[in-house]
Amino acid sequence: MSKLNYSEIEKKWQEYWKENGVNTTSNDFENGKPKFYILDMFPYPSGEGLHVGHPKGYIATDVYSRMKKMQGFNVLHPMGWDAFGLPAEQFAIKNKINPNIATEKNVKRYKEQIEMLGLNYDWNREINTTDPKYYKWTQWMFKQMYKAGLAHESFEPINWCPSCKTGLANEDLDGNACERCGTQVEKKPLRQWVIKITDYADRLLEDLDKLNWEPHIKELQKNWIGKSEGSEIDFEIVDAEKNNLKENKLRIFTTRADTLFGCTFMAISYSLAKEWIENGWQASEEIQNFISEIEKEEKARTADFDMTKLEKKGIDTEIKAINPANGAEVPIYIANYILSDYGTGAIMAVPAHDERDYEFAKKYNLEIIEVIKSKEENTEELYIGEGVEINSGEFDGMNSEEARIKITEKVGGKIVSKYKLKDWVFARQRYWGEPFPIVFDENKKSYVVADKGLPVVLPNVENYEPTDTGESPLANIHDWVEVYGFINEEGEFESLDKSDERAKKFFRETNTMPQWAGSSWYYLRYIDPKNDEIFVNKDLEKKWSPVDFYVGGAEHATRHLIYARFWHKFLFDKGFVNYDEPFSKLQTVGLIMAEDGKKMSKRYGNVVNPDDVVKEFGADAMRTYEMFMGPFDKSVSWNTNSMAGVSRFLERVYSLTSKIDFSEEAKDDREVERVINETIKKVGEDIEDFKFNTAIAQLMICLNTFEDEVKKDKLISRKTFESFIKIISPFAVHISEEIWQNIFDYKTSIHLADWPSYDEAKMKKDEIEMSIQISGKFRGTFSIKPDSGDEEVLEVVKSTKVYKKYIGDNLEPKKIIVVKNRLINIVV
Ligand SMILES: [Zn+2]
Known part of the structure; x- marks a missing residue:
């Protein structure tokens, strides 16, 4: 067996690909090739480098994109770096190294590791979110949002x-x-910047229908946006003025306006009560103590606290409100189950039809009025379902669904949609992020920086440690913060020399943008990475967009994937891009766990380093193994023995090259022909469906068939072996190139070759197995030519031992049923 020198051939071909531009993507669509844009979620280059789990998604997109290219698509498969953000900053602080330098170092290391695996990224299109040439456009887009009234300051x-x-x-x-x-x-x-992503809530929700995404990811987004329809209803406060309340009404939101007649008290949060006190309400000491008590309790609660287990507590404010449905006066309580950040801070309580209100009413002896009657028999005092109105005046007998709308109308309320999605808090009080293109005048009024002042470059600082004051470290760099200039006709800031008589003093915004900013639009920049005029040429964008296939971690479902969709829709509305959704298809990646079944982590000392694996087994074996481990979207544990098995498989492929029949008239046996055609079909279909593991299993079956031939002292034809090398090439990128150019003597890369086609007719087996049933009972099998007619089947069956044993000449078949290619059932 000829042992392969992995590191030698890997290096050789990686250099060859670079020199010959094999991975370069052209923007030239004149050749009429259809486009295919496949994208990885770009990595955050941390100080630790990649472990074997990280590149799983990259290998998959690499395999997929190589096949697409061979199938005649113009493929865009780029890579870049999401390098701003807290981890890089924390790494830099810990190691006392400037984040700029740390990032550069980390990117270099990541790139080496990625290249080591033979991934086919077009590095001419590499981007980095921390590059001023890149973040100039992030700032420019923020500026467009500011001008559109979508980004504003908030306190x-x-x-x-x-x-x-x-x-x-x-x-x-x-x-x-x-x-x-x-x-x-x-x-x-x-003080911070907020982006009104909620303006897009409905579209983010509705347009999910257009996307070919995994259903569970869509569901996560739906829940995150969290739309609920309900009613906004005002309750008048009795003697508001006498109690020194600023407002004379309490606005509530409810999804169950049909139960309004059953509202017997109201409950408000401690934070609303505090607001009342600040505005002049003379609350008793007892009430003030109670407020402090529940405030303290709420703040001490941990995230995993189960709110259903909260013991309900409240205190009567002695203030009353009027139920607008029936004019009844109801008490207003301060209650601990109304959280400080809950909507309007007040609820209408309907103890007969809400669990929490019920529990509270029982404890404080408040009235319980039943207003919904279940359509089924119900003897419980608490009923939270739908039903028919009772004790609700003119609405008695109405369905609760209908009553919700009618009662809201009657009391002058409004049907509104509420969302769980909140506006995007967009400022970070840290150093390592995009500076805002914003300055303030002496009265703290904000202005955007004129285009010619972009990018606003992040200055180098001595100390980038965060402060406790809520001020960014940038606030201490006075040279940078203080700028001189004027406000031009467009209302934008232009800088001037301090000595210029028109120059006034302004102050730069010192917060920075969150890490999510640069990653919200990076996929557009790959299309046109060097354009200085605009972030992407719109004609070019039309040709490449949208991203056809996006592959990455499920943890981004409610973060990056919401932000990017919002950002893209904004750019679409402003006419900068051609489509209103960025990613047509989305596929999530299953994790690779350590050999011990735990998550790979330095902490557990179970990290497998890809450098070591590549050194021992070669890059092709690692690539092929990661695709073979199991279904792509499932978590699987690393297993070194299986890794070695895949490595042996590739060695067997290589050693078979000594058994090729290069002659013109070379012809394979029927079985070899059948298996290669079947394999071409299955591998192509499986890669298309991201079922890499079954594709590789089929390649193994095919290799076994070849080896069986060789054992019979036969050779494999050049044509068949070439097809096999072509379809294995997306996985074993180096070995296949070695065979292609060194053994088959081609002068161009295998990765630019055509994907082989298959012949369905040749995939038929000479004989197939069918089963015999006698009166519905399985009795055995027999071999027959595929697609045989009923007569032929019966003919063959009559000669079998089974037939002779169970039927013979004694019995007369009453009925014969043939299921083509599967079975025959003889009823006697
Ligand atoms: Zn933290």
């Missing part, structure tokens, strides 16, 4: 991670904890 309390020392969006949380470090977040009032 609302936001999630604050005391450990990372930055504000966070809801998408950055895991329950109530910081997704990065696990620390419980606090609410902190902080």
